[in-house]
Amino acid sequence: MSNLNTQLDRAQLDAEKMHPREPRQQGAIPMWVADMDFPAAEPIRASLLKRMEQPSYGYTGKTARYYDAVTDWMKRRHQWDTKAEWITTTPGVVTAMGFAVRAVISPGEKVVYQPPVYPPFKRMIEQNGGIAVPSPIKLVDGQFQMDFDDLEAQLRDPEVKLFFLCNPHNPVGRVWTREELAKIGELCLKHQVKIFSDDIHHDIVLSGSTYTPIASLSPDISGITITATSPSKTFSIPGFKMGNIFIENKALRQAFRSVVESTGVSDIDIGAIEATIAAYNEGETWFNEVLQYIEANNALVDQFIADKLPQLTTFPLEGTYLKWIDCRALGLNGKELEGFMLEQANIWFSEGYTFGEEGAGFERMNLGTQRSNVEETLARLERALQARG
Ligand SMILES: Cc1ncc(COP(=O)(O)O)c(C=O)c1O
Numbered sequence: 001m002s003n004l005n006t007q008l009d010r011a012q013l014d015a016e017k018m019h020p021r022e023p024r025q026q027g028a029i030p031m032w033v034a035d036m037d038f039p040a041a042e043p044i045r046a047s048l049l050k051r052m053e054q055p056s057y058g059y060t061g062k063t064a065r066y067y068d069a070v071t072d073w074m075k076r077r078h079q080w081d082t083k084a085e086w087i088t089t090t091p092g093v094v095t096a097m098g099f100a101v102r103a104v105i106s107p108g109e110k111v112v113y114q115p116p117v118y119p120p121f122k123r124m125i126e127q128n129g130g131i132a133v134p135s136p137i138k139l140v141d142g143q144f145q146m147d148f149d150d151l152e153a154q155l156r157d158p159e160v161k162l163f164f165l166c167n168p169h170n171p172v173g174r175v176w177t178r179e180e181l182a183k184i185g186e187l188c189l190k191h192q193v194k195i196f197s198d199d200i201h202h203d204i205v206l207s208g209s210t211y212t213p214i215a216s217l218s219p220d221i222s223g224i225t226i227t228a229t230s231p232s233k234t235f236s237i238p239g240f241k242m243g244n245i246f247i248e249n250k251a252l253r254q255a256f257r258s259v260v261e262s263t264g265v266s267d268i269d270i271g272a273i274e275a276t277i278a279a280y281n282e283g284e285t286w287f288n289e290v291l292q293y294i295e296a297n298n299a300l301v302d303q304f305i306a307d308k309l310p311q312l313t314t315f316p317l318e319g320t321y322l323k324w325i326d327c328r329a330l331g332l333n334g335k336e337l338e339g340f341m342l343e344q345a346n347i348w349f350s351e352g353y354t355f356g357e358e359g360a361g362f363e364r365m366n367l368g369t370q371r372s373n374v375e376e377t378l379a380r381l382e383r384a385l386q387a388r389g
Pocket residue numbers: 034091092093094095118166170198200201230232238242243
């Protein structure tokens with residue numbers, strides 16, 4: 001068994017999540033950024049130490065050792081056959097979003113995305129010359145769903161050249177089904193729109209759901225798709241900057257690579273290379289334990305809220321370790337809810353309104369943390385809600 005209950009002193013280690021950006025966050029329990037608190041898998045630590053012991057830190061390339069580790073993982077874990085030549089590495093998935101926008105659209109063209117969603121989606125579209133067109137996710141009978149009628153209405157616009165998919169979806173926690181993905185593929189093919197699929201959370205899939213890479217559905221869909229993955233979320237190693245971007249279509253891959261090259265940040269460093277290889281080749285046992293731990297955290301939150309906090313609503317978590325909590329019954333707007341959580345409950349969540357106006361009234365809670373932190377958060381919530389009456 002791994003030491004998942006061990007609390008590292010992350011403030012001493014300069015962890016981003018531990019450092020308040022404003023006075024109200026001081027002393028509030030940090031349950032915000034998608035960053036696990038677990039000590040990383042021992043084989044990753046051992047492999048990094050072994051490599052760093054060699055005082056040779058010159059330019060380092062990716063060899064078959066690297067590509068085999070990545071493609072074997074995709075095959076073993078997700079039954080997706082990929083080839084080394086499809087992969088371009090980038091120092092992260094957000095970086096790849098910007099590269100994809102520049103590779104696919106001309107300035108002033110449109111990109112459709114689905115809020116509420118990870119804030120850099122909109123930002124990277126706009127900061128790279130695109131017009132971000134929302135097609136919001138809807139809550140239908142207690143489940144978040146895509147609105148395919150609205151989506152098609154947006155994709156039909158000839159100025160729309162790219163669609164940003166998030167699978168699994170941060171923050172609503174859906175793992176899109178084959179049927180939903182096939183429908184997206186069909187619409188994008190029909191309207192000649194390319195797909196950027198941010199699959200960074202693809203391994204974090206809870207029991208009952210199955211992750212499908214949209215590119216695996218058919219050669220035609222693969223031909224229009226850029227799939228962004230990384231071992232960073234899965235293995236709690238996002239401090240290394242890494243991303244594996246899969247593009248089967250050669251022309252699309254060349255377009256993407258020429259943008260990457262134009263920025264001068266075309267490769268990842270020794271630490272990212274070694275950590276990726278160790279994670280994919282030797283980290284699976286650790287990850288399976290983490291997944292069970294997250295599943296138990298999720299069950300605890302659902303049960304506690306159902307039993308004791310009737311003002312709040314949760315949804316079945318299919319993927320990601322991020323719990324999307326509906327607090328709208330409290331009758332507070334986004335900023336008021338933020339104030340309540342920071343000042344009354346002393347909890348630092350990711351604020352729903354930062355994911356787009358559709359997220360106002362929601363909070364996003366990180367479940368990739370020790371059980372004691374989840375329990376403490378729930379206790380603080382209960383006290384603050386009781387005091388509110
Ligand atoms: C959906 C999604 N994409 C990308 C990222 C960040 O990716 P990176 O650190 O590789 O840029 C996150 C981090 O929370 C995320 O949730």
